[in-house]
Amino acid sequence: MTGWRLLLTRPADESAALSDLLAGQGIFSSTLPLLDIVPIPASDTMRDVIRALDRYCAAIVVSKPAARICVDLVERFGSPAPFVKWFSVGAATAQILEGHGLDVSFPEGGDDSEALLELAALREAITRPDPRVLILRGEGGRELLAERLRERGASVEYLELYRRELPQYPPAALPDLIEAEHLNALVVSSGQGFEHLHQLAGDAWPQLARLPLFVPSPRVAELAQAAGALTVVDCRGASAAALLTALREHPEPVL
Structure with a gap:
């Protein structure tokens, strides 16, 4: 599954643990926390x-x-x-x-x-x-x-x-990170996480909406589709195991 280059958006500690697990499976990820608890x-x-x-x-x-x-x-x-x-x-x-x-x-x-x-x-x-x-x-x-x-x-x-709460980031922090790291998929763990993603994307959302978006539930999938996300993958859960299963089942991007 080395074709995936994921943006993780959970709180920093959770994203760090998930990133380590993904790396063990040969999956690259970069983190931009979109939720402060x-x-x-x-x-x-x-x-x-x-x-x-x-x-x-x-x-x-x-x-x-x-x-x-x-x-x-x-x-x-x-x-x-x-x-x-x-x-x-x-x-x-x-x-x-x-x-x-x-x-x-x-x-x-x-x-x-x-x-x-x-x-x-x-x-x-x-x-x-x-x-x-x-x-x-x-x-x-x-x-x-x-x-x-x-x-x-x-x-x-x-x-x-x-x-x-949405952490404070400079304008264009989200699209700039995706471009710099050559990321090809987005991961959110909740409805509010998606709303913050959408908000932070700003004018770049039409471009980011083309990337595969992995979400934890049908409800969040509906939110993303209503906002214009083109490829939404329902992982049926927010766990690392649910994400890994969805990644295996969804076609990898062509590098």
């Missing part, structure tokens, strides 16, 4: 929700940043909550929660909302009378997950733990 200061609302976790039949943690902030809040404000069942969208998020003693269920066949919704343990959790589900996330996102759970009779609440 900014924790929301702990509030009385956060404290009250964490202290009352037992009123929920399921607590769903949707990302690694949410997991890191969540375990900190649980350690600071939590109390034993034997009835709540913990879930995550992917294995990497689950690993963070499990490292702090939480028993977490997650789909092994995918790391998106659709895969989680098919998980038997989640289906069972919301069979409780008057099921209430807590989704721990950043500002915005995972609306499909909440919508489907409500269709199944659950009451869904959010606890927003962080915001995603």
